[in-house]
Amino acid sequence: MIRILETDITTQRVDAIVNAANEGLLGGGGVDGAIHQAAGAGLLAACRALAQVRPGVRCPTGEARITPGFDLPARYIIHTVGPVWEGGLDGEPALLANCYRNVLRLAHEHSLKSLAFPAISCGVFGYPPDKAARIALNELGKPAHADFDIRICCRGDEMIDSYRRAGLSLLS
Numbered sequence: 001m002i003r004i005l006e007t008d009i010t011t012q013r014v015d016a017i018v019n020a021a022n023e024g025l026l027g028g029g030g031v032d033g034a035i036h037q038a039a040g041a042g043l044l045a046a047c048r049a050l051a052q053v054r055p056g057v058r059c060p061t062g063e064a065r066i067t068p069g070f071d072l073p074a075r076y077i078i079h080t081v082g083p084v085w086e087g088g089l090d091g092e093p094a095l096l097a098n099c100y101r102n103v104l105r106l107a108h109e110h111s112l113k114s115l116a117f118p119a120i121s122c123g124v125f126g127y128p129p130d131k132a133a134r135i136a137l138n139e140l141g142k143p144a145h146a147d148f149d150i151r152i153c154c155r156g157d158e159m160i161d162s163y164r165r166a167g168l169s170l171l172s
Contacts, residue, residue, distance in 0.1 A: 002140055002150045004163045009153035010038035015112035016076035017069070018103050020120045023081050025050060025058040025065065030123040040071035047079070062098035066106050076112065078103045082121030085128065093135060096121055100139035107148065114149040119159050129159055133166035 009017050009031060019035045022028045025047040027036035036043055046067040050058045059065045064080040080103050083095040099120050107115055120136065121127035140150050154160045 004152045004160060006160050007153050009116050009118050010034055010072060012116035012151060013073040014114035014116045016078045016107060017074040017116045018118060019077050019079040020118045021079040021081050023057040023059055025079055031118040038072055042070040043067060062095040064102035064106050078106050082125055085126040096132060096135050097139055100136060104145055116151040116153050118153055129162035133162040137166045
């Protein structure tokens with residue numbers, strides 16, 4: 001089941017919340033900063049302990065990593081790095097789809113059943129909400145993921161409307 005909610009992702013009692021992170025995984029602005037703040041200092045320490053794949057990069061764009069949830073009501077945080085929008089001709093749609101695929105892969109591997117997602121890449125990374133919502137719902141709505149309880153946690157009318165329109169377009 002997929003639900004689109006206007007809510008604060010850091011309050012969700014789920015197996016895992018998804019963090020729209022940056023490649024360093026050391027916190028930032030937007031949802032990433034809110035998750036780091038709500039999770040407490042343990043999250044920063046856990047992220048620092050993750051191996052760097054190259055200097056300053058613990059999670060390349062399109063990939064995902066998992067940490068405990070620390071002070072959050074979620075047991076885990078699955079961090080993923082969405083693409084920065086460069087007009088759509090630099091592989092952004094495939095990279096964004098990979099974010100969702102890799103988060104779901106980790107959720108399956110850890111036997112997680114409930115997930116809360118933000119609008120990955122739609123904040124400071126500039127991905128157009130309507131385009132991002134279609135990709136998100138297309139990936140999350142695949143039959144292989146029907147056993148998940150998925151919450152898409154949006155902030156503001158524009159984001160909610162983008163996800164609702166995308167949901168309707170996928171049904172038609």
